Structures are given as C-alpha cells and as structure tokens.
Amino acid sequence: VTAAVIITSTLKKLGAKVEVYLPHREREGYGLNEEAIRYLKDRGVSLLITCDCGVANPSQVSLANSLGLTVIVTDHHQAQAELPAAFAILHPGLAGESYPFKFLSGGGVAFKLVQGLLRYEGCHLSQTERxxxxxxxxxxxxxxxxxxxxxxxxxxxxxxxxxxxxLRKTRRLGLKKLIEVAGLNFDDLDTYAIGFQIAPRINAAGRMDHANAAYALLMSENSTEAEELARSINLTNSQRQAITDVMFKEACEQIGKINIKTFFIQAYKPEWSLGLVGLVAGKLVQQYNRPALVMCQVGDKIAGSGRAGVGGFDLANALTACSEYLVSFGGHKEAAGFSLSINQLENFLSKFAKLAKAHLSGQDLTAKLAVDAVFTLDKIDWHIAEQVELLEPFGQGNPGARFASYGVLIANTQPVGSAGQHLRLELSFESSHQRFIWFNSAESSKQFSIGDKVDVVYEVGVNEWNNTRQLELKVVDIKKSDS
Structure with a gap:
C-alpha cells in the first residue's frame, strides 16, 4: 500500500491520470493476476507499474505485453530463474544490478522510481517543488x-x-488520524511504533478484507473522511489481533510437544484466514525457534505462508527446491508465501522437512539471546542512554543494544496498561534501585514474586512525556538467578 501511495501521489503531482488496482489478498493472492490485467486494459490503461510485486510473474507480464500494455516492474522479492519481459525492472537485488544497496523495501524501490521521475530533465516541477x-x-x-x-x-x-x-510532522491527514487513534505521541514515534503500532494497523485492512481502505486512508485529504477511516481500520486491527490469537493457540495445540529432532513446524486448518497465516507463522517462530509454515484452504488449493527465523535458513530457496509440488510461490529469505494442490501436501512437507534437516543443526534450534554488556544497576545512567541513541534507528540487521544485570532483587511490581498486560518492576542491587517496564508480560510474569533474585536482560532508552525525559529500561527477558 505504501509503495502504491508513493508512486501514485507523485504521478498525480506530475499531472498523470492514474488508476490504482490493489488485489484482494484472499481471492486474488499476491502479485499480478490475469483477470486484473484484462480489467485494467479494458479501463484504457496503457502503462502498468507494479508495486512490490511482479518479478515472479513472467507469464502475467507476457499477457500484459500481448495486450499492448507497457510494464514497469518495481519489486524487491527474490527473483526466480525466468525474469518477466517487462519494459523495465527496478529491483536492487537482481544479478548484475549495479545499484550499490541491495536491500531496499518495496516502498524503497518505489521511492527510487519517484526520485528518477523527479530528476528527469522533462519534469516540469521546480527544484524546490521536487x-x-x-x-x-x-x-x-x-x-x-x-x-x-x-x-x-x-x-x-x-x-x-x-x-x-x-513522520513525526507528517502532513498526511490519514496517517495523523491513525497515529492519534492508536494513542501514540508524535514526538516519540520510532521504529518500534512503526513495527508494532502503525504498520499492523495499515496492514490489517488487507489482511482482514481489502487494502483499498488503507490506501484511501493514506491518500485522504478530507479530515472527516480520514478520521472515519482511521477509526474503522483501528477496529479492524483489534479484530485482527483477536483472530490471530485464536489461530495461534490452535496452531500450538496442533504442534504439541517438539524435540531437538524437530527441524521445522507446520500447522494447517482449512478455515484459517489467508491474510493472517503469516502473522501466526511469525509468532510460532518466536515460540519454538524453528522455521514455521502455516496453511489454510483457498478454493481447491492450499495456500500458506512461512517464516524462517533461525540458523540462516533460506525460505525462498527452500520453496524453490520444492517447486515441483507448488502451484505458485514467492518471497524472501526470511518470509514467503506459496500455494499447492491438496494432493501434494504430503510430498511438499516431506521434501521441506529434508531440506530443513539438511540446513539446520541442534545448535541452530537452541534459542540464544545476545548481550552487548553486563552492568550493575548503579552503572545505568544518562550517558549510556545517550550513547545508545546515537546507534538508532534499530531494526533488522541493526538490533538495539542489550544489557544484562545478574543477581538483582525484585523489590516491587505493579501491573500497568489498560488490561494490566504490562508490568512495572523495581529491581535492586545493594543500595541501587532501577525501574523497568516489561511489556506484554501478564502470563510470563506469574512465575516471579517480590523478593526473588533474578537475572535480567534489557534495553536502555529514553521516555519523553509531558515535556519530561526519563530513563526507560525495557525488559527483554528475565529468569530466576542460579546464584
């Protein structure tokens, strides 16, 4: 959706007549499809620009070519052996591509196209407008x-x-309203807020029904419309969370107990929502520390999503190796989607299991938590927080700095949050005391009591609220101390 808004808003600024087509995730799947191409041709479209898809759709691009459409592909997903015969393919990771940075997102690739358009000598906008x-x-x-x-x-x-x-000063009415209904403070927006608050809400529209609602929100120039869309999408996200939790619980019940010889996990229920299986797969990877496949039934096919998560396992390559059993597939090393005939499920899972076993060891499947430094509580101060801030923004490939303190006492606890889902902890060591926040710990925290001696891993940050700045220590993990 973001890639579509990046490109269409710029094309409209340049005076182009633009029509946007976002496929329905469950009915049309991912990427280009022939019905959509024919629909766009009938609408008088002459130039087709893909957003975050297309590199795995050579036959669909050939159809578009045969209908007289010019096709430009913008994508970042892993390419397959046959590339589409498009007029142009913008993809930083293609073999032979000279662009120096290979890991742009779908929106990042769209932005590169826009930069090229704005810097084209025929662009009528002034330098300042560009x-x-x-x-x-x-x-x-x-x-x-x-x-x-x-x-x-x-x-x-x-x-x-x-x-x-x-983003903290965004001019987009819809984005402003979404941030407001999510209860976020604009000055505190960071990668965590995007990854766990903003992006899930934007994506919820497409996962639960149709991404058109999210597109309309981000393009809206009417305050009343933007607020209505934001509230609707916020409600949709709450429904998404509830259904995902049910699916995750059912998947865990299917999986049952695992052991060191379980190299991947899989769960399948025909009635599950295709838009949510990827989220469940991600939660399963966190729970079991193994690659996960989660599947449902769509029509007469099985469709699913996978997450790799551990040991450098390449999910896209694994699906390529299983392609004889698949109708379609595509994605990245870490995340991918696929579909297959029901009668091929056993063959597919058998082949996938062999690949996982060949590429993963017991050590890969053992959960690890990297710690950057060990401190006593009295050493945690503003200097550390300020040094950590210099390393931001954090995310994939640039994780936040993590610290550990061993043998500290739980001096006090206080549930916080609308439903008491978070826990405020006061930890002490000798004469030093520090306050920590442990998010989404309602279940995990039940094993701990005031007076317990624990080892804690945490991140050091800054919380700004009502014009005050406070150290914020976020618990990553905690266990009872062995000593």
Missing part, C-alpha cells in the same frame, strides 16, 4: 522499510532516520 515532494514521501518510505523487515543498515538506515523525522 525536493519538497521527495521529502514528504519519506514517512511512507520509513513505514515500508520497517514493515518489510529488510535490513536496517546502509541506505535503509538513512531513509528510516530521516523518515522518522518526517
């Missing part, structure tokens, strides 16, 4: 980059750093 157009797209580029979970290094880190500055 710079303004580029600048005020960076909020969407930042959202796309974080949501796509691409590496937050190199150019991506730069795009997100400046994109966050733009």
């Amino acid at each position: 710079e303004i157009q580029e600048k005020w797209l960076l909020d969407l580029v930042a959202i796309s980059t974080v949501a796509d979970m691409v590496k937050l290094t190199g150019e991506n880190r730069t795009l997100v750093k400046y994109g966050l500055t733009v």
